[in-house]
Amino acid sequence: MTLRLALLALTAAAPLGAQTLVVANMNDTTTQLIDVASGSVRATLPTTSVPHEVAVSPNGRWAVVTDYGAQQPGSTLTLVDVATGTIARTISVAPHLRPHGAVFLRDNRTVVVTAERDSVLLLVDVEAGRVTGTRSTGQRIGHMVALPRDQRSAFVANITAGTLSIVDLVGNTEPVVIAVGSQTEGIGVTHDGRQVWMGSNNTGKVFVVDVASRRVVDSIQTAGIPYRIAFTPSDSLVLITNPEQDEILLIDVATRAVRRKVALKVESETAMGPQGIVIAPDGGRAWITMGTGNMVTEFSLPGMGTLRSWFVAPGPDGIGLSAVVPQ
Secondary structure (H helix, E strand, O other): OOHHHHHHOOOOOOOOOOOEEEEEEOOOOEEEEEEOOOOOEEEEEEOOOOEEEEEEOOOOOEEEEEEEEOOOEEEEEEEEEOOOOEEEEEEEOOOOOOEEEEEEOOOOOEEEEEEOOOOEEEEEEOOOOEEEEEEEOOOOOEEEEEOOOOOOEEEEEEOOOOEEEEEEOOOOOOOEEEEOOOOEEEEEEOOOOOEEEEEEOOOOEEEEEEOOOOEEEEEEEOOOOOOEEEEOOOOOEEEEEEOOOOEEEEEEOOOOOEEEEEEOOOOOOOOOOEEEEEEOOOOOEEEEEEOOOOEEEEEEOOOOOEEEEEEOOOOEEEEEEEOOOOO
């Protein structure tokens, strides 16, 4: 069996509770809702301005899709009501441009969003449909944002400067900026907030930043581009996607040793382009978008066995998980 056929095969798996995957499709300018239990697409919704990333509220009700734009910069967020499988509203963040990385706060209504053209984080109240505050990142092209469990600070990867910005979300102090590497885009923070891992687009290195000492303490050399970084709930393992090399790495956080490497392209097989990652709350599964393969693939953890795959609209990138299923 070729790898592509293997990716499409359905493998017996343990029953799942109510879960919906929210997938942003850049090339199709849509967002799709996939019922994880049945594997069916419950809704395909039009968005605006080339959607890139997805954030889901803790209660699963809302999903925010960032409308990044193409040559013309985007300035909107698309708010999806997951329960009804509909678009609740389009939220303007103008005059801010290029909204990209996004994470919800625990209040289930405030989403933290990078506006990379303006060197700020936006605080957006999705129920009111407006920007309620901003925080400076102190650097240009803050692309992705990650929050630890306590949500007191936001960690922003700045591509142009190759730096990490630590942004205070509780007060309004000036951001702390740490020199990391070059062209840092991918970012993940441990749930306990002690470590930030950042991927360098031009060197393939993944840098490990110790938050307490505010310095780089280690680096891991990978091939290609370490595009997205996500920690398991226990902070023991980290997943890294590499669309350029068509591989996924599972790394031990304590030893920084590669535990698994999943090669997705064999000989002349079509490229898959693994990109976005979301991990189940119990740490037992991960779902990864295949940007050039136009699929979402479900993997077991920690074994990284392929469980299922679903075809989606062209160019899937950002992905989120909700405990709500559209009715």
